[in-house]
Amino acid sequence: MNLKIVTDLVKTIGFFGGILLVLYFGMQLLPKETKTKWFYSTQESQLISYEQELKLGDLIAEYVIETTNQNVLKNELIDSVVWAVSAHLQKQIEFSEYDYKIQVLDNPEINAFTIPGGRIYVFKGLLKFCDSAEHLAAVLAHEMGHIEKRHTVSKLVKEFGLKIIFFMAMGGDSVLFSELGQTLLSSKFDRFQEKEADQFALELLENTQISPTSIASFFRKLNRENLEYNENMELLMTHPHNNSRIKASLEYKTQDDFNAEPLSIDWDRVKAVLQ
Numbered sequence: 493m494n495l496k497i498v499t500d501l502v503k504t505i506g507f508f509g510g511i512l513l514v515l516y517f518g519m520q521l522l523p524k525e526t527k528t529k530w531f532y533s534t535q536e537s538q539l540i541s542y543e544q545e546l547k548l549g550d551l552i553a554e555y556v557i558e559t560t561n562q563n564v565l566k567n568e569l570i571d572s573v574v575w576a577v578s579a580h581l582q583k584q585i586e587f588s589e590y591d592y593k594i595q596v597l598d599n600p601e602i603n604a605f606t607i608p609g610g611r612i613y614v615f616k617g618l619l620k621f622c623d624s625a626e627h628l629a630a631v632l633a634h635e636m637g638h639i640e641k642r643h644t645v646s647k648l649v650k651e652f653g654l655k656i657i658f659f660m661a662m663g664g665d666s667v668l669f670s671e672l673g674q675t676l677l678s679s680k681f682d683r684f685q686e687k688e689a690d691q692f693a694l695e696l697l698e699n700t701q702i703s704p705t706s707i708a709s710f711f712r713k714l715n716r717e718n719l720e721y722n723e724n725m726e727l728l729m730t731h732p733h734n735n736s737r738i739k740a741s742l743e744y745k746t747q748d749d750f751n752a753e754p755l756s757i758d759w760d761r762v763k764a765v766l767q
Contacts, residue, residue: 549609555669565598584699625755630706637692643685703752708741
């Protein structure tokens, strides 16, 4: 290849690479509130495409879930029950961009969380805490609301900004993706996102013939067991909202012809396996 062409190509790459670096590091110098106002507002998730989100979810799963002593629970009955409940819900989600991946982690904590790309992780302790398959459906419906509304992506963009896109374009960084995963595990969604996920869950439960009051039942049990708050558990961080969430669930108006149909799952058998 002509030496001049190679030289010009290197100069061009260096020029545009320099612009990207200046923009990136310049952004880091801006006050957080300015960055939020200019770039994020309510459109944070639009900075990352669905294809990028799927890749991001795979990377976070690889660097966090598989390297933080979070062992996947291996039990055919539990797997089949979780699959049956989630599939029942997914049938009523129209035009979803996600191929859901739901796994149970062998962890005694009462928790569930999502990462980008349609991945939901349910802890064994949560399954033991649930009194019915409908309780599990309520939790999964809520987590699906966070996914469909792209709340996990918005949360990460707010926290890390354009650094996510920059590092993904450069091929990824294990330290960054570990930090992303830890952020998803240890920081909460905002009030609007929680309310939006709850509303999504209420509508999804109704569409699948599951009583929306299952949400109220689940959170009432949290209150009774004094488990309404734990700063390390995303699912339990919203203690100021429990009563309002219970109220919203009980007051949710279903269609006149709505008729709840119990899920045909032997939950006593599930609980016995989990002991």
